[in-house]
Each structure stands twice: as C-alpha cells, then as structure tokens.
Amino acid sequence: SQQGEEDxxxxxxxxxxxATMNCSYKTSINNLQWYRQNSGxxxxxLILIRSNEREKHSGRLRxxxxxxxxxxxxxxxxxxxxxxxxxxxxxGPSGGYNKLIFGAGTRLAVHP
Amino acid sequence: GAGVSQSPSNKVTEKGKDxxxxxxxxxxxxxxxxxxxxxxxxxxxxxxxxxxxxxDKSGLPSDRFSAERTGGSVSTLTIQRTQQEDSAVYLxxxxxxxxxxxxxxxxxxxxxxxxxxx
Numbered sequence: 001s002q003q004g005e006e007d008x009x010x011x012x013x014x015x016x017x018x019a020t021m022n023c024s025y026k027t028s029i030n031n032l033q034w035y036r037q038n039s040g041x042x043x044x045x046l047i048l049i050r051s052n053e054r055e056k057h058s059g060r061l062r063x064x065x066x067x068x069x070x071x072x073x074x075x076x077x078x079x080x081x082x083x084x085x086x087x088x089x090x091x092g093p094s095g096g097y098n099k100l101i102f103g104a105g106t107r108l109a110v111h112p
Numbered sequence: 113g114a115g116v117s118q119s120p121s122n123k124v125t126e127k128g129k130d131x132x133x134x135x136x137x138x139x140x141x142x143x144x145x146x147x148x149x150x151x152x153x154x155x156x157x158x159x160x161x162x163x164x165x166x167x168d169k170s171g172l173p174s175d176r177f178s179a180e181r182t183g184g185s186v187s188t189l190t191i192q193r194t195q196q197e198d199s200a201v202y203l204x205x206x207x208x209x210x211x212x213x214x215x216x217x218x219x220x221x222x223x224x225x226x227x228x229x230x
Contacts, residue, residue, distance in 0.1 A: 031216045041201065042223040043155075048216065088154055098207065098216050099145070099168060102154035 006089060006103040014111050019076040021106040023089035024069075031092040032065055033100065034074050036085045043088070046074075051094075079110045114138065116222035118204050124228045125194055133189040133225045137206030144187050145205045145219060146171075146179060155203060161187060162209060194229045201226050 006023045013019055025032070031050050035043040049056045049065045049072070056063045062075040076083055086107050090100040117136045125131050137144050142163050147155040157171040161181045172178070176194075181187040191198055205219040 033218070035221075041226075043203070043205075043221040045218045045220070048218060050216070090155075092216055098143070098210060098219065099157055099160055100147075100155070100219060101157065102147075104152075104154045 006087075006106045008106060009104070010107045010109070012109045012111065013079055015079060015081055017079055017110075019079050019083070019108055019110070021074045021087050021089075021108070023072045023074070023103050025072075025089075025091045025101075025103075026070065027091075028094050029067075029091040030094045031098070032063075032072050033090045033092065034061075034063060034072075035088045035090060035102075037088065037105070038085045046087075076108075079108075081110050081112050084108060084110045116204055116206050116220050118202075118222040118225050120225060121223065122226045122228075124230065126230050127196060128193055130190065130192045131194055131227065133191075133202050133227070135187045135189070135204030135206075135222060137185060137187070137204070138220055139185075140208070141206035141220070142184060142209050143207045143217075143219075144181060145207075146187070146189050147203045147205065149201045149203060149224070151200075158189070158202075191227075194227075196229050199227055199229045 034046040088105045092098040144161040146158040160168040201224040203224045207219045208217040
C-alpha cells in the first residue's frame with residue numbers, strides 16, 4: 001500500500017515559473033526522498049532529506065520537511081521544459097533497511 | 113560507471129505463461145529491491161534482498177511471484193501463470209546497505225521491464 005498522497009496530481013505551468021509539489025505521509029520516517037520519472041520508466045534520484053533536517057537545496061530544487069505535519073514539499077524554481085516529468089516522494093522507515101514507500105506522484109508539464 | 117540494468121526492456125506474453133525478469137545491480141551494492149508500477153501509479157514494493165537472502169518478501173502479491181538472487185549480484189523475478197493484472201513496469205533498484213550508524217544510501221533504479229500480459 002502507498003504511504004501517502006501527493007498533490008497536486010497534475011500541474012501545468014509556463015517556463016520560468018516555479019513549481020511546488022506536496023507530499024504527505026502516515027508513519028514515522030527516517031528519511032524522505034524525491035525522484036523524477038520520465039516517460040514511465042527509470043527513476044532519477046533528486047534529493048534525500050533526513051528526519052532531523054527541515055530544508056535542503058540542490059541547484060533549482062528546494063525540499064522542506066515538516067515531521068510534525070508529516071509532510072514535505074518540493075519546489076522547482078525557474079522551471080524549464082526539460083523539467084516535464086512525474087515527481088514522486090518516497091519515505092524510508094525509522095528502522096531496518098530502507099524499504100521505500102512511494103506516493104502516487106505529481107505529473108508536471110512545463111510549457112515553453 | 114555502469115548503472116543498474118534490467119532485461120528484457122519489454123516483454124509481451126500470453127496469459128498463463130511464465131516470465132523471468134532480470135536485474136543486474138551496481139557492483140558492490142548488497143541491497144537490492146524489486147518494485148512494481150502500474151499505469152499512472154506510484155511504485156509498489158515487492159521484495160528486498162540483502163546479499164542472497166530475502167528478509168522481506170511481504171510485497172509479493174501472490175505465490176505466483178518469486179525471486180532469487182545469486183552470488184550477491186544478479187536477481188531474477190519470476191512470475192508463474194501470468195495474469196492480465198500482472199501487466200506493469202517492474203523496476204529494480206540497488207544500494208549500499210544501511211551504515212552501522214543508520215546512514216541511508218540512495219537507491220539507484222534500473223530502466224525497468226514493461227510487462228504486458230495479453
């Protein structure tokens with residue numbers, strides 16, 4: 001079963017605009033990761049944020065984590081057409097191995 | 113360096129036939145995961161290997177599904193007597209094991225095998 005939900009399910013923006021995607025989860029976690037998927041195939045790891053971190057940056061990506069609300073957000077600034085993809089959050093449990101539980105994803109379309 | 117590879121990239125089979133999906137993880141990655149992704153959905157965990165053993169098979173949807181890993185490297189996911197609901201993209205990922213202090217390592221995903229059961 002999936003850990004949580006992402007919203008919106010789909011997002012359509014113009015190049016240069018910012019895109020914000022949200023993820024909620026249900027259980028306690030050790031880490032939360034964001035992945036990108038193009039054309040329904042392999043996933044590309046974007047960023048990992050640990051449960052004791054609140055914000056992380058990587059290039060045009062900014063991820064926040066609020067463990068009290070069990071939620072995370074991914075912000076892509078100055079979007080490009082090449083950012084068009086599906087974005088998934090995945091949570092890793094507090095103990096044991098890192099069995100990732102994925103959300104259903106947000107489909108982002110960036111129009112030139 | 114080489115990433116995770118999977119074969120075949122596409123597989124079309126008839127209902128009732130058996131299929132084998134292969135995953136070659138990154139060399140040195142002792143942790144290996146299989147996931148399944150149905151159309152328009154997120155990934156669903158199937159099974160986890162640490163080395164050659166599978167301490168967590170909880171995601172396998174039925175006893176028609178099995179997986180093995182040999183030499184701590186290549187893994188094969190077998191689906192017997194395939195059904196139409198087995199149609200999905202099957203993704204494999206590998207990573208270094210969790211560190212002694214609990215450190216998490218990124219999972220690297222293969223390109224997946226798209227299985228279509230007619």
